[in-house]
Amino acid sequence: MMDHELKLFLSVAEHLHFGKASQACHLSASALTRSIQRLEGExxxxxxxxxNRTVQITEAGLxxxxxxxxxxxxxQAVREGLEDRDLIYGELSIYSSLTAVYSVLPELISLFSRDFPEVKVGLRTGAEEEAIEKVLEGEIDIAVAALPDKKVKGIEFLPLLVTDLVFVGAKSPTLPSPASSLEMPLVLPEKGVSRVRVDKWIKQQGEVTKQIMEVSGNEAILAMVxxxxxxxxxPELVLEKSPFSNEVEIxxxxxxxxxxxxxLCSTKKNLEKASVGAFWETAKQGVLKGAV
Amino acid sequence: MMDHELKLFLSVAEHLHFGKASQACHLSASALTRSIQRLEGExxxxxxxxxNRTVQITEAGLxxxxxxxxxxxxxQAVREGLEDRDLIYGELSIYSSLTAVYSVLPELISLFSRDFPEVKVGLRTGAEEEAIEKVLEGEIDIAVAALPDKKVKGIEFLPLLVTDLVFVGAKSPTLPSPASSLEMPLVLPEKGVSRVRVDKWIKQQGEVTKQIMEVSGNEAILAMVxxxxxxxxxPELVLEKSPFSNEVEIxxxxxxxxxxxxxLCSTKKNLEKASVGAFWETAKQGVLKGAV
DNA sequence: TACTCATATTGCACATAATGCAACACTAAA
DNA sequence: TTTAGTGTTGCATTATGTGCAATATGAGTA
Known part of the structure; x- marks a missing residue:
């Protein structure tokens, strides 16, 4: 941003409280203090x-x-003015799991390309678990990934949809009882959100140590299963969209x-790029309208 | 500055030439290129x-x-508006040689304090040769020092006065001939501009290796002499103002x-502080009006 | 065609600035 | 006196901007 310091100043002017203002701006109180100090010096x-107890704005401050x-x-006006004016120029690299490619991504991309046809969209697929890494490395502008249990520092997240995690087994003529199914080995991803969830569940269950087979990617899991x-x-969603859906069952x-x-995951910095911001906003609108 | 990128953009828009624009802005062409790229991305x-041959501004650019x-x-208007409005707040640390304390500084400081009485001015004295170091270290906002022979990177310089370098010796009843005086040891500062000048001169003279006595500070030189x-x-100026002026002669x-x-020496960054900028401008005005 | 010149851009290393965390300082209230 | 609330500072870490040298590209020229 180019108006970062001004925003910080305005936030303090509004809250008249450094702590609250800093929270509202998503940065530490110390950083805020120093921004104001810089501004005052300048x-x-x-x-x-x-x-130490109250914050008053001075006449100069007003x-x-x-x-x-x-x-x-x-x-903001000039940004938006340009945006409307003609076509957004730029590039956008998206990372997505195969899963997402089958589900949300097509809608999103078609929505986006309709509004911003001049943006060259690049798409890389890979394991869902690596999405956030890729974004943090800066290799990728935006990723479709699962919301991590705890917030990852520096990552902005825009929820698109919620889906249940389900257990699946091979479809068999005679339905096996749940109990017997659970005797079978578990096929899990090596890491990632769903693995964390299952690990937590296993722990809750007590010491029923199961045989675990680790693979990478939901499609691989389905294949093995x-x-x-x-x-x-x-995720249930994966099952619905997968070509394997006929061969396995919940x-x-x-x-x-x-x-x-x-x-969607991205970083603050990436969101300052017009193309990334536009995609983000498009997705947000899409969710609101139920298009996704 | 807060409007740095805009200034760069405007410079390119004016020159329509990255090389020239970058020179005008005192930075490298590569930095300029990337600033524009950032802006375009945003x-x-x-x-x-x-x-590769020409630079045209686009419609969006216009x-x-x-x-x-x-x-x-x-x-700029808001900066100046605040400046006029009421008192500039801030602190200002000045470094100066004793020399300058006797000569230019009193006028400058009184001029400044009259216009900006709210600024707390701190003054440190020391060897003239160390002035620029102090500024670069950031310990000091502004210094009074000699213009170095070659520009020092990152240092802005505002000339105030020019004075000759003169040889001085002890006043004696019978004027010694220049020749005999030059048989005596030289008393020179350890470093600094005047040392550089004298070294150059000695080199030009050929191999007349003189005995050199090194001291720090012009006052010390006068004392020794x-x-x-x-x-x-x-510097001739030092002689005029010095309490030793009666005891030595040119x-x-x-x-x-x-x-x-x-x-005056300072850094670009320091000049962004309002108090420093105000002092700088005051001095500039003072010179123009012959007040210094 | 091959060569040189002019120009913007990129790779990389380095300097500078911004940030967060933890410790601190200060004040009001209990 | 203690405690809670709040802004500020010290320090280490990280992000950002910059310059230099190398590169790419195209125009003019021999």
Whole structure:
């Protein structure tokens, strides 16, 4: 951003409280303090009088606030003005699991390309578990991935859909009882959100140490399961869209795995790129309208 | 600065040539290229079409140029508006040689304090030769120092006055001939501009290796010289203002030492602080009006 | 065609600035 | 006196900007 400091200033001017303002801006109080100090040094005026208990805005601060409001507004106006004006130019690299390729991505991309046909969209697929890494490395602008249990620092997340994690086994003529199914080996991804969920569940269950077969990617799990190698855990959504859906079936184990949220991941920095921001907004609109 | 990228953009828009624009902005062409790229990425539009031979501004570029002009203008307006409005707040640390304390500084500081009484001015004195170091270390906002022979990277210089470098010896009843004076040891600063000048001169003279006594500070030189320890080289200005002026005298050696320019030194970054910028401007005005 | 010149861009290493965390300082209230 | 609330600072880490040298590309020229 180009108006970052102004935004910070305005936030303090609004809250009159450094702690709250810093939270609202998603940065630490110390960083905020120093931004204001910088600004004050540059302008040569104290903008706020802080009294360890209260924060008051000074006269100079009020004057500057007028300016800041206008400046921020104009900056946004020019951004949007350009956006509407003609075509957004730029590139956008998306990373997605195969899963997502089958599910949300087609809608999103077609929606986006309709509005911004000039953006060259690149798509890479790979294991869902690596999506966030790729984004953090900067190799990729935006990824479709599962919402991690705890927030990952520096990652922004936009939820798109929620799907249950289900156990699946090979379809067999005579339905096996849940119990017997659970004697079979578990087929799980090496890492990633669904693995974390299952591990937690196993722990809850007590010490029923199962045989675990580790593979990478939900499709691989389905493949293994369909061959009768064991019982897998995958997002229900994957099952629906998968070519294997006829060969496996959901097993009701009574296990209570938390559902699994799929969404877009990116970084603040990436979102400043117009093409990335536009995709993000498009997706957000799409969700609201139920198009996804 | 807060409007740095806009200034760069405007420069390119004006010159329509990256090389020239980058020179005008005092940075490398590569940095400029990347600034423009950042901006284009953020806006989602190519602002210039560069064709390895020519640079054209795009339609989006023209639109953005309008905005940029306005934004830069408004930013400056708010800075100046605040400056006039009431008192500049801030601190200002000045480093100066004793020399300068006797000469230019009093006028400057009184001029400044009259206009900006709210700025707390701190003054540190020390050897002239160390002034630039202090500024670069960031320990000091602004220094009064001699203009170095070659520009020091990152240092801005504002010339205040020019003074000759002169040879001085102890005043004696019978004027010694220049020749005999030059048989005496030289009393010189360890480093600094005047040392460089004298070294150059000695080299030009050929291999007349003289005895050299190194001290720190022009006042020390005068003290040594007045005690009859040798012949010193100091800025003429120092001699005039010094309490030793009665005890030493100028020796006309016919040596052709380049004169010595005294001025303010600071860094670009420091000049962004309002208090520093105000002092700088005050000094500039002072010089123009002949007040210094 | 081959060569040179002019120009913008990229790779890479380095310097500078921004940030978060933890410790601190200060004040009001209990 | 203690405790809770809040802004600030020290320090280590990270992100960002920059310059230099090498590269790419195209125009003019022999």
């Amino acid at each position: 302008l040569g005026h104290k903008l706020f009088i802080r009294d 004057l500057f606030k007028k300016y800041a409001l206008k400046a921020v507004q104009e900056w 369909s061959l009768g190698c064991g019982v897998g855990v995958i 097993i009701d184990t009574g296990a209570d795995l938390e559902p699994y949220t799929v969404g | 806006l989602g539009h190519k602002l210039f079409i560069r064709d 639109l953005f140029k309008k905005y940029a002009l306005k934004a830069v203008q408004e930013w 007045s005690l009859g320890c040798g012949v010193g080289v100091i 020796i006309d050696t016919g040596a052709d030492l380049e004169p010595y320019t005294v001025g």
